Amino acid sequence: MIIVKLGGSVITKKATPLTINREAIAQLATTLKESRVPLIIVHGAGSFGHYNAGRFGLDSGEETRNPEGIARTRDSVLHLNLSLTKILQESGLNIYSFPPIALYREGKLETHANKVITEIMKINLIPLTYGDVMLGENGFRIMSGDVIVRDLAILLKPERIVFASDVDGISEKPGKKSPILRELDRGMIHKLSFSKVRNDVTGGMESKVLEAMRIAGQGIDVFFTNGLRRDRLMKALKGEKDGGTVIRGFNYEN
Numbered sequence: 001m002i003i004v005k006l007g008g009s010v011i012t013k014k015a016t017p018l019t020i021n022r023e024a025i026a027q028l029a030t031t032l033k034e035s036r037v038p039l040i041i042v043h044g045a046g047s048f049g050h051y052n053a054g055r056f057g058l059d060s061g062e063e064t065r066n067p068e069g070i071a072r073t074r075d076s077v078l079h080l081n082l083s084l085t086k087i088l089q090e091s092g093l094n095i096y097s098f099p100p101i102a103l104y105r106e107g108k109l110e111t112h113a114n115k116v117i118t119e120i121m122k123i124n125l126i127p128l129t130y131g132d133v134m135l136g137e138n139g140f141r142i143m144s145g146d147v148i149v150r151d152l153a154i155l156l157k158p159e160r161i162v163f164a165s166d167v168d169g170i171s172e173k174p175g176k177k178s179p180i181l182r183e184l185d186r187g188m189i190h191k192l193s194f195s196k197v198r199n200d201v202t203g204g205m206e207s208k209v210l211e212a213m214r215i216a217g218q219g220i221d222v223f224f225t226n227g228l229r230r231d232r233l234m235k236a237l238k239g240e241k242d243g244g245t246v247i248r249g250f251n252y253e254n
């Protein structure tokens with residue numbers, strides 16, 4: 001089993017509010033189908049969720065009790081989820097989509113989540129969930145798709161994780177001039193720098209890399225690849241080295 005995060009930077013046009021990237025989704029759907037690997041898909045909020053979360057002040061990281069902000073942000077994410085599900089379905093991927101609240105209790109994945117996902121996958125359905133506004137301790141908070149991927153990875157111990165975004169992988173510095181790193185290990189993390197987060201309320205690539213390190217610490221390989229490029233996405237799905245940047249799984253004890 002492989003968990004793939006379809007970044008909002010792939011499935012939406014992140015710089016333009018409320019704009020889906022249909023061509024990109026149709027293309028990646030074909031790649032996912034052709035890969036023939038059992039998948040769990042988590043998608044990001046892109047220019048839907050991040051836009052409304054910013055507009056309604058849900059981007060502070062604090063819990064919120066603003067009903068209009070929560071409702072509007074969720075509404076836009078659900079709209080994206082429905083459009084994505086339709087396109088994936090039209091490409092022959094049988095999707096079972098559900099909000100992450102179905103899997104969590106008091107901020108933690110319930111053990112029941114394992115059974116839900118296993119049963120869905122048993123009949124060749126593809127579980128699909130997404131970054132969402134989730135119940136917190138004293139209100140609601142944004143839970144990023146990247147965090148959901150980390151939680152699912154720790155619970156389900158998949159073969160590998162693929163984070164697909166709009167860049168080929170991780171570079172030491174943001175921008176096209178800095179080459180993509182083929183491998184990233186713990187010792188290199190402090191040398192990396194990341195661009196200031198724009199249109200992303202959940203910490204952008206920097207948080208993604210930190211979540212990825214936690215996953216790798218469970219002995220699971222994590223790939224960063226470009227979801228807009230068929231060949232690269234396919235290679236990452238297959239665990240081939242030149243699909244982008246890989247963080248090899250390790251064990252903390254070692």
Ligand SMILES: Nc1ncnc2c1ncn2[C@@H]1O[C@H](COP(=O)(O)OP(=O)(O)OP(=O)(O)O)[C@@H](O)[C@H]1O
Pocket residue numbers: 006007008009010014043044045046047050145164165166167169170171172173174175192193194195200202203204205206208
């Ligand atoms: N050092 C870096 N290496 C690679 N990409 C970087 C780096 N610093 C910043 N980035 C940026 O991170 C962006 C991807 O992160 P972002 O959170 O926007 O995407 P996403 O997770 O796919 O979207 P979403 O959060 O909506 O799911 C890229 O567009 C890239 O420009």
Ligand SMILES: [Mg+2]
Pocket residue numbers: 044200202203204205208
């Ligand atoms: Mg992001």
